[in-house]
Amino acid sequence: MTDSIPLLIEARDLVKTYTMGDQTVHALRGVTLSIAAGEFVAIMGASGSGKSTLMNILGCLDLPTTGHYQLAGEAVDAMAQDQLASIRNRRIGFVFQQFNLLPRTSALENVELPMLYAGIKADERRSRAQAALARVGLAERSGHTPSELSGGQQQRVAIARALVNQPQFILADEPTGALDTQTSEDIMQLLTQLNAQGMTVVIVTHENDIAAWARRKLLFKDGQIVQDVVQTPVLPAHMSVTPLQAAP
Numbered sequence: 001m002t003d004s005i006p007l008l009i010e011a012r013d014l015v016k017t018y019t020m021g022d023q024t025v026h027a028l029r030g031v032t033l034s035i036a037a038g039e040f041v042a043i044m045g046a047s048g049s050g051k052s053t054l055m056n057i058l059g060c061l062d063l064p065t066t067g068h069y070q071l072a073g074e075a076v077d078a079m080a081q082d083q084l085a086s087i088r089n090r091r092i093g094f095v096f097q098q099f100n101l102l103p104r105t106s107a108l109e110n111v112e113l114p115m116l117y118a119g120i121k122a123d124e125r126r127s128r129a130q131a132a133l134a135r136v137g138l139a140e141r142s143g144h145t146p147s148e149l150s151g152g153q154q155q156r157v158a159i160a161r162a163l164v165n166q167p168q169f170i171l172a173d174e175p176t177g178a179l180d181t182q183t184s185e186d187i188m189q190l191l192t193q194l195n196a197q198g199m200t201v202v203i204v205t206h207e208n209d210i211a212a213w214a215r216r217k218l219l220f221k222d223g224q225i226v227q228d229v230v231q232t233p234v235l236p237a238h239m240s241v242t243p244l245q246a247a248p
Contacts, residue, residue, distance in 0.1 A: 005036045005037055005038060006036065006037050007034050007035070007036055007037070008035055008036060008037045008039075008071070008072055008168060008169060008200055009033065009034065009035035009058060009069075009070075009071060009169075009202075010033075010034050010068075010069070010070040011031060011032060011033045011034070011057070011058070011067065011068070011069045011070075012032050012067060012068045012069075013030050013031075013032055013066070013067040013068065014028050014030070014031040014032070014033075014054070014057060014064045014066075014067035014068075014069065015028055015029065015030055015031075015064060015065050015066045015067050016028040016050075016053050016057065016062075016064050016065050016223075017065045026223050027050050027053040027223055028050050028053055028054060028057075028064065028067075028223045028224075029050075029222070029223035029224050030067070030224070031050070031054060031067075031223070031224065031225060032225075033054075033218070033225065035169075035200065035202065036200075037168070037198075037200055038195070038198055038199075038200055039200055039201075039202075039215065039216060040191075040192070040195040040200075040201045040213070040214045040215045040216065040233075041201070041202045041203070041214055041215070041216045041217070041218065042202075042203050042204075042205055042210070042211035042213070042214035042216070042217045042218070043055065043202065043203070043204045043205070043218045043220065044204075044205060044206060044208075044211050044217060044218065044219050044220065045206070045219060045220030045221060046206070046221070047206075049220040049221050049222065049223070050220045050222070050223040050224070051204050051220045052173070052204065053223075054220070055171065055173055055202075055204045057069060058071075058171060058202065059088065059092055059094065059171045060076055060079075060084045060087050060088045060092065061084075061088070063076075063077055063079075063084075064077055071087060071091060071092075071168075072091055072168055074087060089114060089117060089118055089165060090118075090165065090167070091167055091168045091169070092167050092168070092169060092170075092171055093159075093161075093162030093163055093165070093167035093169070093170045093171070094162055094170075094171055094172075094173075095155070095158050095159055095162050095170060095171070095172035095173070095175045096158065096172075096173050096174075096175075097173060097174040097175065097177040097178050098178060099146070099151075099154045099155055099157070099158045099178075100158065101146045101154055101157060101158060101161075102146075103145065103146055103147060104145060105145065105146075106142065106143050106144060106145055107133060107138060107141055107142050107143070107144055107145075107146075107149065107157045107160075108126070108129050108130065108133065108142040108143065109129075110146075110157055110161055111129040111132050111133060111157060111160045111161045111164050112125045112126065112129045112164070113161065114161060114164055114165045115128060115129070115164060115165060118165060128164055129142075129160070129164055130142060132160035132161070132163050132164040133157070133160045135160065135163065136156040136157075136159050136160045136163075136190060137156065137190075138153060138156050138157060138160065141153060150183070151178060151179050151180075151183060152179060152183035152186055152187060155175065155176075155178075155179065155183075155187050156187070156190065159187075159190060159191075159194075163194075163199075168200060169199065169200035169201065169202060170191070170194065170199060170200070170201045170202070171202050171204075172191065172201065172202070172203040172204070173203075173204045174204060174205055174206070175187055175191070175203060175205075176188065176205075176207070176210055177205075184210065188210060188213045191203070191213070192213055192233070192235070195215075201214075209234075212231075212233065212234040213233050213234070213235065214231070214233065215230065215231065215232075215233055216228070216229065216230050216231065217229050217231055
């Protein structure tokens, strides 16, 4: 990071506690974190380490118990639920392990969904969805339903859906967890290409070989960041990262 690159994510002293019966669970214990626009960050940690709790807060799916979080300069920690929904739709593209596609709906219609919620007109929805599918290499499969697509193709549809509202960053939760090794590599290559184009990418993973694609790695333990390192991505020898076609 340099001073000339704006911070996209600024989190300070994040604490998250849950009450379970007569016990208090400390999921986050004073986490401070900054991520600049254009970074590719992997968040790692064992189950229960706090990484999923942090992901939910960064994705505006949950609020910290105490602490402050700003996304692209907007103070998120005091927002109401409708404000959180708005910022999620405008600024964040989500990618999940299980794809979360509507099973009886075409790839094109799945990609259109975030724009439907945003009130975008039908012609523009279709045009932007087609462009997003082309961007991930699925222009010829736009009429197919998820059952007619491979796992890797379904995840590409999910990435197209994440891109279609032109978010400021992609937040991917175990994006290769349901995929085989070769398909996982294909998806990570796509995310790497998007990052080369300027997209900020944050992935949550428990796999070292997936985290190795990122340029920065955070390791969580007991609700705290115990390691924050900049690394040289370990890419396959055959891969050359070329920027994808820019979004229209």
